[in-house]
Amino acid sequence: MTIETKPPRAEVSPEARIFREAAAEGRFLIRRCGACGEAHYYPRSHCPVCGSRDVDWVEASGGASLYSFTVMEGAKRATAPAIVDLDEGLRINSVVLDADVHRLAIGDRVTVAFQADREGVLRLAFTTAEANAARAHTDAAMAAVAADEKAFAAGKPPVEIETVAVIGAGNMGIGITTAFLKAGFSVLMIDRAEEAFERARARIAETLERDVTRKRLSAEGAAATLARLATSTAMADLARADLVVEAVWEQMELKTSVFAEASRHARPGVCLCSNTSTLDIDEIAAATDRPDRVVGLHFFNPAHVMRLLEVVRGAATSEATLALAMQVGQRLGKVPVVVGNAYGFVGNRLMIARERQAARMLLEGALPRQIDAVLTRFGMPMGTFEMQDMAGGIELSYRNRQSTGEKNFIIDRLFEAGRLGQKTGKGYYRYEPGKTRPIVDAEVTAIIEAASADAGIERRAISDEEIEERLILLMINEGAKLVAAGIARRPSDIDVVWQTGFGWPSWKGGPMYHADRLGIGAVHARLVDLHARFGDPFAPAPLLETMARSGETFATLASSATGSETGTAR
Amino acid sequence: MSIKGQACVAGIYEHPTRRADDLSIARLHADVALGALADAGLSPSDVDAYFCGADAPGIGGFSMAEYIGLNNLRYMDTTETGGSSYLLHVSHAARAIATGQCNVALITMADRPLAAGAGPVLAGVDMSKVPEREFAPPVMVPPVYGYAMVAKRHMHEFGTTAEQLAWVKVAASHHAQYNPHARLREPMTLADVMASPLVADPLRRADCCVVTDGGGALVITRPEIARSLARPVVKIAGAGEAMRHSRGGRIDLLHSAGVFSAAKAFEEAGVTPGDIKYASLYDSFTITVIMQLEDIGFCEKGMGGRFVADGNLISGIGRLPVNTDGGGLCSNHPGNKGGMTKMLEAVRQCRGEAHPSVQVADHGLVLAHGTGGLLSSQHMAGTVILEAA
Numbered sequence: 001m002t003i004e005t006k007p008p009r010a011e012v013s014p015e016a017r018i019f020r021e022a023a024a025e026g027r028f029l030i031r032r033c034g035a036c037g038e039a040h041y042y043p044r045s046h047c048p049v050c051g052s053r054d055v056d057w058v059e060a061s062g063g064a065s066l067y068s069f070t071v072m073e074g075a076k077r078a079t080a081p082a083i084v085d086l087d088e089g090l091r092i093n094s095v096v097l098d099a100d101v102h103r104l105a106i107g108d109r110v111t112v113a114f115q116a117d118r119e120g121v122l123r124l125a126f127t128t129a130e131a132n133a134a135r136a137h138t139d140a141a142m143a144a145v146a147a148d149e150k151a152f153a154a155g156k157p158p159v160e161i162e163t164v165a166v167i168g169a170g171n172m173g174i175g176i177t178t179a180f181l182k183a184g185f186s187v188l189m190i191d192r193a194e195e196a197f198e199r200a201r202a203r204i205a206e207t208l209e210r211d212v213t214r215k216r217l218s219a220e221g222a223a224a225t226l227a228r229l230a231t232s233t234a235m236a237d238l239a240r241a242d243l244v245v246e247a248v249w250e251q252m253e254l255k256t257s258v259f260a261e262a263s264r265h266a267r268p269g270v271c272l273c274s275n276t277s278t279l280d281i282d283e284i285a286a287a288t289d290r291p292d293r294v295v296g297l298h299f300f301n302p303a304h305v306m307r308l309l310e311v312v313r314g315a316a317t318s319e320a321t322l323a324l325a326m327q328v329g330q331r332l333g334k335v336p337v338v339v340g341n342a343y344g345f346v347g348n349r350l351m352i353a354r355e356r357q358a359a360r361m362l363l364e365g366a367l368p369r370q371i372d373a374v375l376t377r378f379g380m381p382m383g384t385f386e387m388q389d390m391a392g393g394i395e396l397s398y399r400n401r402q403s404t405g406e407k408n409f410i411i412d413r414l415f416e417a418g419r420l421g422q423k424t425g426k427g428y429y430r431y432e433p434g435k436t437r438p439i440v441d442a443e444v445t446a447i448i449e450a451a452s453a454d455a456g457i458e459r460r461a462i463s464d465e466e467i468e469e470r471l472i473l474l475m476i477n478e479g480a481k482l483v484a485a486g487i488a489r490r491p492s493d494i495d496v497v498w499q500t501g502f503g504w505p506s507w508k509g510g511p512m513y514h515a516d517r518l519g520i521g522a523v524h525a526r527l528v529d530l531h532a533r534f535g536d537p538f539a540p541a542p543l544l545e546t547m548a549r550s551g552e553t554f555a556t557l558a559s560s561a562t563g564s565e566t567g568t569a570r
Numbered sequence: 571m572s573i574k575g576q577a578c579v580a581g582i583y584e585h586p587t588r589r590a591d592d593l594s595i596a597r598l599h600a601d602v603a604l605g606a607l608a609d610a611g612l613s614p615s616d617v618d619a620y621f622c623g624a625d626a627p628g629i630g631g632f633s634m635a636e637y638i639g640l641n642n643l644r645y646m647d648t649t650e651t652g653g654s655s656y657l658l659h660v661s662h663a664a665r666a667i668a669t670g671q672c673n674v675a676l677i678t679m680a681d682r683p684l685a686a687g688a689g690p691v692l693a694g695v696d697m698s699k700v701p702e703r704e705f706a707p708p709v710m711v712p713p714v715y716g717y718a719m720v721a722k723r724h725m726h727e728f729g730t731t732a733e734q735l736a737w738v739k740v741a742a743s744h745h746a747q748y749n750p751h752a753r754l755r756e757p758m759t760l761a762d763v764m765a766s767p768l769v770a771d772p773l774r775r776a777d778c779c780v781v782t783d784g785g786g787a788l789v790i791t792r793p794e795i796a797r798s799l800a801r802p803v804v805k806i807a808g809a810g811e812a813m814r815h816s817r818g819g820r821i822d823l824l825h826s827a828g829v830f831s832a833a834k835a836f837e838e839a840g841v842t843p844g845d846i847k848y849a850s851l852y853d854s855f856t857i858t859v860i861m862q863l864e865d866i867g868f869c870e871k872g873m874g875g876r877f878v879a880d881g882n883l884i885s886g887i888g889r890l891p892v893n894t895d896g897g898g899l900c901s902n903h904p905g906n907k908g909g910m911t912k913m914l915e916a917v918r919q920c921r922g923e924a925h926p927s928v929q930v931a932d933h934g935l936v937l938a939h940g941t942g943g944l945l946s947s948q949h950m951a952g953t954v955i956l957e958a959a
C-alpha cells in the first residue's frame with residue numbers, strides 16, 4: 001500500500017530560517033537591537049524602533065501572560081485567539097490552543113507551544129501549563145497501555161496473521177473489514193447471503209475512494225487493497241483464516257451458534273473474537289472448543305476510523321490470546337485496551353450512565369441544547385444528544401426495549417415521530433438536508449415537556465453547574481466502581497478509553513485524571529450531597545470513600561491495592 | 571494648508587441593493603457613480619478626478635474610469651486603507667481641489683461579497699505575502715476575534731459591560747426601522763441583543779455588522795461649482811487621517827488611530843467634539859463605536875460604555891445621535907467596508923435630508939469617522955467634519 005503525502009508548501013522567508021530551526025527544537029527566538037536595546041517580534045534585518053542594523057536573535061523564555069483573549073465558539077479544536085504579553089515585554093497577537101479555553105482569564109500564564117499549520121510550517125502558539133500536565137498524563141497512560149502487549153506476550157514470538165475472517169457483513173463488519181484491509185491484512189468476509197457483500201464492497205470501495213481523493217492513497221493502492229478482500233457464504237471457508245472476528249446481530253443464541261460452528265471450521269489454536277457490545281464473553285466462549293482462545297474485540301463505530309479497541313478478557317482468556325489481540329490491535333493502528341467482561345465494558349458503561357442522567361435532567365427541566373452546550377464547553381467534541389443523533393441512539397434504545405416492553409416516554413415519542421437522528425434529518429434536534437449542525441426543534445421541546453407532565457414532574461431551571469456535576473461526577477463515580485472491580489485494570493485506562501473512543505480532550509486528561517484535579521475528597525463530598533438529592537446513581541463508590549479517607553489519588557493508587565481489595569477481572 | 575471651506579460634497583448616492591446577485595461589480599460602480607452625479611446635477615464628462623479603493627477591479631481606477639466613461643481625468647487616487655478608504659478619499663479630494671489640481675472629484679465604492687459567497691473579506695487585498703503572516707498563528711483568526719479581544723480588554727480595564735455593547739445595536743436598530751433599504755429593519759430590545767448567540771466572547775451575533783453587497787458614491791467639487799448646483803451646499807470643514815500598527819510587538823488595544831485623525835480634523839475645522847451634533851461612526855462591531863467615541867473625544871477614555879447606555883445614541887432621545895441610517899450594524903456594510911456609508915448619512919444629516927424621524931434639528935456641524943483594517947493590529951483612521959453652508 002502506498003501512502004502519498006503532499007510535501008508541505010515552503011512558506012518560509014530566508015530571514016526566518018534560524019527562527020524555524022530553533023522552533024523545531026522548541027526554542028522561541030525574538031530579535032533585539034544592539035543600539036537601542038528594544039526587542040521586536042519576527043525577523044527584520046533592522047530595528048523597527050530606531051532603524052539600526054545592529055540586531056540579533058535572542059532566545060525568549062516562552063512564558064507569557066494573557067493580555068486579552070476570546071474563544072472560537074464551536075471550533076472543533078479548542079482555540080482561543082489571544083494577545084499575550086511575553087515575559088520579554090512584547091505584546092503580540094497569537095492563539096492559545098488545545099487547552100481549557102472556556103476557563104481562561106486575563107492575566108493567566110501561558111507558555112509557548114509551536115504548532116505546525118496545514119502546510120507543516122511551525123508557527124507560534126501558546127498553551128497552558130495545566131494542559132501540558134494533562135498531556136503528560138495522557139502520554140504516560142498511552143505508554144502503559146502500549147506496554148501491555150509485551151507483558152502479556154511474556155517473551156513469546158508474535159503469531160503471524162495474514163488472513164482474517166470477519167463474520168457478518170453488516171455495519172460493523174464492513175468497518176472492521178476496512179480497518180484490516182487498510183492495515184495490509186487479507187480479509188475473508190462471511191455472511192449468510194451474497195446480497196450483503198455487494199453493499200459491503202461498495203462501501204469499502206467508497207472509503208478507499210475518499211482516501212484517493214484526499215491523496216492519502218494512490219489509485220493503484222486502492223485497487224490492491226480491495227483485491228485483498230474475499231467473500232463467502234460458507235462457514236467452512238473459515239479454515240483459511242488465521243484469526244476470526246465475529247460481528248453478527250447482537251443476540252446470544254445467534255452468537256453461541258456462530259461460535260460453535262466457527263470452532264468446528266477454524267484451525268486449532270486460531271483465536272475467535274467477538275465484537276459484541278453487551279453480551280457475556282464467557283457464555284460465548286463456552287460454546288467453543290477453545291475458551292482460552294476466545295476474546296472480545298470491541299470496535300467502535302465507524303470501526304475503520306475510531307482508534308479505541310476494547311480487548312475484552314473473559315474468565316478463560318489466556319494471556320497469549322490477549323497478547324495476540326493487542327498485537328493485532330496495534331497493527332490496525334488502534335489503541336487496544338484490555339478491559340474486564342462486564343456490561344458495557346469500560347467505555348459504554350460510563351456513557352450509558354451519562355446518557356441516563358442526561359435523560360433524567362430532560363424530565364426535570366433541562367433541554368438537549370443546554371446539556372450539550374455544558375458538555376462542549378467542558379471540552380467534549382459534542383454533547384450526548386448530538387452524539388445519539390449521530391449514532392442512531394434513539395432507534396437502538398427503542399428496538400432494544402421492544403422485547404422487554406419497557407417504556408421510555410421521550411424516546412418512544414421521538415421514534416414514533418420518525419425522529420431517528422441525523423439519518424432521518426431529525427432526532428433530538430433537526431438538521432438541514434445534508435448538514436450535521438443541530439438545530440433546536442420546538443417539536444422536541446413539546447415532547448420533553450409532555451414527558452415531564454406525564455411523569456408528574458414540575459420542570460425547573462437547572463444550572464449549568466448542576467448539569468456538569470451530575471454528568472461528570474457520575475462518570476467519575478462509575479469509573480471508580482470499574483477500577484474497584486478490576487474491569488478497568490488501571491484508572492488511567494479509563495482515561496485512555498474516553499480519550500480515544502469518546503473524544504475526551506487530551507488537554508483534560510480523562511475522567512479519572514479530572515477527579516484527581518478536583519480532589520478525591522471534594523468529589524466524594526459532592527457525590528454524598530448529590531446522592532441525597534438525586535438518588536442511587538450517585539451513591540459514592542466505596543473506593544472513593546476509602547481514597548478520600550487515605551488521601552490517595554487515582555494517580556497514586558497502586559494496582560495491587562485495588563486488586564487485593566476487590567479482586568481482578570472475571 | 572487648511573482645506574476648511576475649500577471643497578464641498580455636491581452629490582451622493584447609496585445603492586439600494588443589499589444583495590447583488592444580478593449585478594456585476596463594474597455595474598455597481600457605474601450605478602453609484604451615475605447616481606451621485608445625477609444627485610449633483612453633473613455628468614461623467616464633468617469629472618476630472620477619480621478616487622477608488624481596491625474594490626474597483628483592475629489596475630487602480632483604470633478599468634472603472636473607462637467603464638463609467640470618465641474621459642477627462644487629470645487626477646487619480648486609489649488609496650486603500652480598508653473600510654476607511656473613502657473618508658481618506660474625501661480628504662484627499664478636498665486637498666487636490668484646494669491646491670488647484672482638479673475641480674470635480676468622483677469617489678466610488680462597490681462590491682458583492684454576499685452574491686459571490688466570499689464572506690467577510692476585502693476585495694482586491696492580498697495578504698498572502700505580508701511578512702508577518704509567516705509568524706501569525708497556525709489557525710486562521712477572522713477579524714471578529716480581534717474586535718472581541720478589544721472588547722474583552724475594554725471590559726477588564728474599564729468595567730464596560732455586555733449590556734453597554736448591546737445599547738449600540740439597540741440604537742442602530744431603532745434608526746434602521748425608518749430606512750426602507752436597511753438589511754435589518756426590526757427594532758431590537760436590549761434583551762433581544764443579549765439573547766443573540768455568542769460568536770466570540772464577549773461579542774454576540776448581534777454585535778456584528780451585516781455583510782451586504784452594494785456600495786455608494788460621492789461627488790466633491792469646489793465651492794463655486796457646488797453653489798451653482800441645485801442641492802444644499804455641504805462644506806468640508808476639516809479632515810484627518812492616522813495609522814497605527816503593532817510596532818513589532820507593542821499592541822495597544824485601548825487607543826485607536828482615531829485619537830490622532832480626529833484631533834487633526836478638529837484642529838483644521840477649528841471646532842471641538844462638543845460642537846458636533848451628529849456623528850457617523852464606523853460600526854463593524856459594537857465595540858468599534860465605543861472605542862471611537864472615546865478616541866474622538868465625545869467622552870473620556872474608558873467612559874464609552876457608559877456613554878452609549880440608555881439610548882444616548884438614538885436620535886431624539888440621546889445626546890449624540892449616531893448612524894441614523896441604521897449603520898453597518900443594521901442597514902448596510904457593502905463589501906465589508908463601512909467608510910462610504912458613514913459619509914453618505916453624514917451628508918444627508920448635514921443637508922437636513924435624513925429621514926424625518928431621525929433627522930437632527932441642529933445639523934450645522936456633523937462628523938464622519940472610520941477605521942479600516944483591524945483595531946487589534948493594523949488600522950487606519952479617517953475623520954471628516956462637514957459644515958452646512
Ligand SMILES: NC(=O)c1ccc[n+]([C@@H]2O[C@H](COP(=O)([O-])OP(=O)(O)OC[C@H]3O[C@@H](n4cnc5c(N)ncnc54)[C@H](O)[C@@H]3O)[C@@H](O)[C@H]2O)c1
Nearest residue numbers: 168169170171172173191192247248249250275276277301
Ligand atoms: N453499531 C455499533 O455502533 C456497534 C459498535 C460496537 C459493536 N457493535 C456490535 O457489532 C455487532 C454487529 O452490529 P452491526 O451494527 O454491524 O449489525 P448489522 O445488523 O449491521 O450487521 C449484522 C450482520 O450480521 C449478519 N449475520 C446475521 N446472522 C449471521 C450468520 N449466522 N452468519 C453470518 N452472518 C450473519 C447479517 O446478515 C448482517 O449483515 C453486534 O454484536 C453489535 O452489538 C455494534
